[in-house]
Amino acid sequence: xxxxxxxxxxxxxxxxxxxxxxxxxxxxxxxxxxxxxxxxxxxxxxxxxxxxxxxxxxxxxxxxxxxxxxxxxxxxxxxxxxxxxxxxxxxxxxxxxxxxxxxxxxxxxxxxxxxxxxxxxxxxxxxxxxxxxxxxxxxxxxxxxxxxxxxxxxxxxxxxxxxxxxxxxxxxxxxxxxxxxxxxxxxxxxxxxxxxxxxxxxxxxxxxxxxxxxxxxxxxxxxxxxxxxxxxxxxxxxxxxxxxxxxxxxxxxxxxxxxxxxxxxxxxxxxxxxxxxxxxxxxxxxxxxxxxxxxxxxxxxxxxxxxxxxxxxxxxxxxxxxxxxxxxxxxxxxxxxxxxxxxxxxxxxxxxxxxxxxxxxxxxxxxxxxxxxxxxxxxxxxxxxxxxxxxxxxxxxxxxxxxxxxxxxxxxxxxxxxxxxxxxxxxx
Numbered sequence: 219x220x221x222x223x224x225x226x227x228x229x230x231x232x233x234x235x236x237x238x239x240x241x242x243x244x245x246x247x248x249x250x251x252x253x254x255x256x257x258x259x260x261x262x263x264x265x266x267x268x269x270x271x272x273x274x275x276x277x278x279x280x281x282x283x284x285x286x287x288x289x290x291x292x293x294x295x296x297x298x299x300x301x302x303x304x305x306x307x308x309x310x311x312x313x314x315x316x317x318x319x320x321x322x323x324x325x326x327x328x329x330x331x332x333x334x335x336x337x338x339x340x341x342x343x344x345x346x347x348x349x350x351x352x353x354x355x356x357x358x359x360x361x362x363x364x365x366x367x368x369x370x371x372x373x374x375x376x377x378x379x380x381x382x383x384x385x386x387x388x389x390x391x392x393x394x395x396x397x398x399x400x401x402x403x404x405x406x407x408x409x410x411x412x413x414x415x416x417x418x419x420x421x422x423x424x425x426x427x428x429x430x431x432x433x434x435x436x437x438x439x440x441x442x443x444x445x446x447x448x449x450x451x452x453x454x455x456x457x458x459x460x461x462x463x464x465x466x467x468x469x470x471x472x473x474x475x476x477x478x479x480x481x482x483x484x485x486x487x488x489x490x491x492x493x494x495x496x497x498x499x500x501x502x503x504x505x506x507x508x509x510x511x512x513x514x515x516x517x518x519x520x521x522x523x524x525x526x527x528x529x530x531x532x533x534x535x536x537x538x539x540x541x542x543x544x545x546x547x548x549x550x551x552x553x554x555x556x557x558x559x560x561x562x563x564x565x566x567x568x569x570x571x572x573x574x575x576x577x578x579x580x581x582x583x584x585x586x587x588x589x590x591x592x593x594x595x596x597x598x599x600x601x602x603x604x605x606x607x608x609x610x611x612x613x614x615x616x617x618x619x620x621x622x623x624x625x626x627x628x629x630x631x632x633x634x635x636x637x638x639x640x641x642x643x644x645x646x
Contacts, residue, residue, distance in 0.1 A: 230342075231511045234298045238548035247547040254546035255554030258301055258537050260427040262288070262555060263562055265537075265585070267450070267457075267570065268578035269304040270529060272369055273312035275321060277450055277570065278457040279529050280304045281563050285461065285556045287523035287531030292552025295515035296508030297496040301537040301552045302519055306585045307491050308484070308530045310365045311621060314385050315480040322467035327477040328531075329466060329524035331484035336517030338489060344509030347493050353598050353605050354628035355494065356591050357612030358621060363590035365617065366582060368394075373579035374409040376402025376447065387617055404445040405576040412436040412580035425543075429581050436577035450578075451571025459567035461560070464525040483622050484520070484530050490625075492516045492533035502542045536588070604635045 238247075262284050270280025284303035291302030316324045338344070365387060371394050372383055378400040384390045412432040419428035440447050450456065496507040512533075519531045541551055595613075599606045608631045616624030 230508055231514070232508070233294050233511055233515065233549070234296055234508070235293055235549040238298065238550070243548070243550070248550065250545050250547045251551035252554055254541050254544035254551040256558050257427070257544040258541050258551070258555040259558035259562065260430050261540050262301075262303055262537055262559060264430050264433045264573075264578065264581055266304055266559070267573070268582050268585075269306055269309060271373075271450075271454075271575065271578060272306075272309045272366070272582055273304070273529060274316040275312070275324070275529060276454045276457070279321075279527055281457065281559060282461060282526045283523045283528035283531050285560050285563070286526045286528060287519040288559070289553050289556035290519035290522045291492075291515050291531065291533060292549040292556070293515075294511070294518055295496075295533075295549065296510070296512035297499055297533070297538075298505050298507075298548050299499040299503060299538055299542045299546055299551070300492070300496050300507070300512065300533045300549075301541050301555060302492070302516070302531050302533050303537060304529055305491060305532045305534045306366050306582065306589060307359070307362050307487060308532070309369060309582075310362065310385075311480065311483050311487065312529050313369070314620075315477065317382075317385060319473075319477050319480070323473065323477050324480075324529065325467055325524045325527060326469060326473060327480040327484060328529060329521050330474065330477065330481035331488060331530065332517045332520030332522075332524065334481060334485040334517070335488060335520060336514050338485065339510045339513030339515075339517060342510050343489070344493060344511075344513040347489050348497075348509070350490060350625070350629065351608060351632040353609040354612045354625060354632060355490070356594050356598055357609045357628055358616045358624050360590050360592075360595050361613045361616035361624060362621070363586040366586035366589065370579040370582045370586070372397075373448070373575040374406065374583060376400075376405025376576060402447065404440075405447045405574070408436045408440050408445060408447055408574045409576035409580035409583075411439065412577040413584055416581065416584050429584070432584075433573060433577045433581055436580070437573050440574045440577070441572050445574075447574045447576055449571060449575060450573045453575065456571035457563070457567050459564050462527055465527075466525060479622075483620070486625065487621055488516055488520070488530060488532040489513055491535075495533035495535045495538045498535050499538050499542055502539060536585075608632045608635070 266280035266284040267277035270277045288302045315327050377397040379397050384393055415432040416428045419426050523531045598609050608628050612624045612628030615627050
């Protein structure tokens with residue numbers, strides 16, 4: 219009697235969810251994924267709202283992105299453990315796009331970036347992103363961390379600016395410096411306490427959801443002590459208790475052309491960030507992701523998030539790593555994380571109105587601190603003068619210009635140095 223050979227679902231464009239079910243998925247796996255999904259949802263809840271606010275939009279748009287985009291990333295992606303949602307790395311780009319083109323322009327740019335990512339995956343560009351030099355990745359990641367931290371100083375200190383907050387780093391710091399006399403001690407106390415709680419919990423109880431605990435304790439302190447700090451409710455009027463009906467803003471050729479550069483920037487950063495996150499998950503789990511279907515999933519997730527009014531979605535390293543550490547068995551954990559977030563939104567939406575903006579700012583300062591690759595930055599700067607030039611050019615241009623300029627310059631410099639080294643080797 220011949221053995222039955224079970225089919226293997228390992229094609230480059232086969233979602234990992236299909237592979238998981240083909241291998242056999244039981245109640246024990248579902249239980250583990252449910253626990254992991256709940257753990258990640260607890261981490262993602264305050265992060266999604268905080269990133270949205272820092273990006274210049276209302277907090278509900280961050281939740282829409284995490285719920286819709288996060289579900290699609292896990293259901294269609296090429297990583298067993300990838301968790302998608304709004305990411306701190308996008309804050310500067312999203313805020314600049316919203317300021318220049320409005321929320322409708324931002325949503326259109328997000329939808330277009332989803333189309334670009336999907337096309338990039340279908341033509342197998344996912345395998346090329348891995349060749350982005352390490353110094354370039356560290357350079358722009360650290361620059362984004364600096365920019366995120368700077369973007370939170372206004373709410374962290376409770377500053378009142380005379381006009382709109384500038385987007386560029388130098389004018390922003392100048393405006394914040396001029397507004398220092400308006401600083402609010404209660405706001406700084408709330409934000410500072412949130413930061414301290416997060417670091418203390420991460421040191422002594424690393425498995426606890428430090429970000430959520432920090433925000434909850436800061437919210438309770440602000441409410442019961444009547445500190446009079448600005449909250450989600452006072453600025454935005456709270457958040458809805460469910461998803462809106464899917465729709466897209468009016469699309470014209472002029473609007474498409476206007477937001478196309480922003481969409482391209484979203485696609486570039488989203489592709490790099492998501493595949494870096496999937497690679498981190500590979501290293502933690504011993505598995506291997508499928509880069510091209512992962513890009514396709516990221517694209518579909520961005521289009522889906524945009525239809526519900528969400529902002530850019532990508533695979534996030536912090537949430538993905540939390541998912542692996544929480545014992546996830548496969549993509550179902552990421553899908554359940556989205557459903558848990560939807561449940562939180564439906565049941566606890568009125569409570570979000572009491573969350574102080576200073577607490578969310580403190581949480582994002584911690585995110586920026588964790589994102590900055592300080593040790594690796596210093597190591598690369600000392601490694602060789604060529605590596606240092608690539609690193610510092612990417613870092614500096616990302617800070618003073620934009621992400622695309624920084625990455626482009628870094629990659630061009632790295633290619634020139636590699637060609638020069640190859641030429642010298644051949645002549646020797």
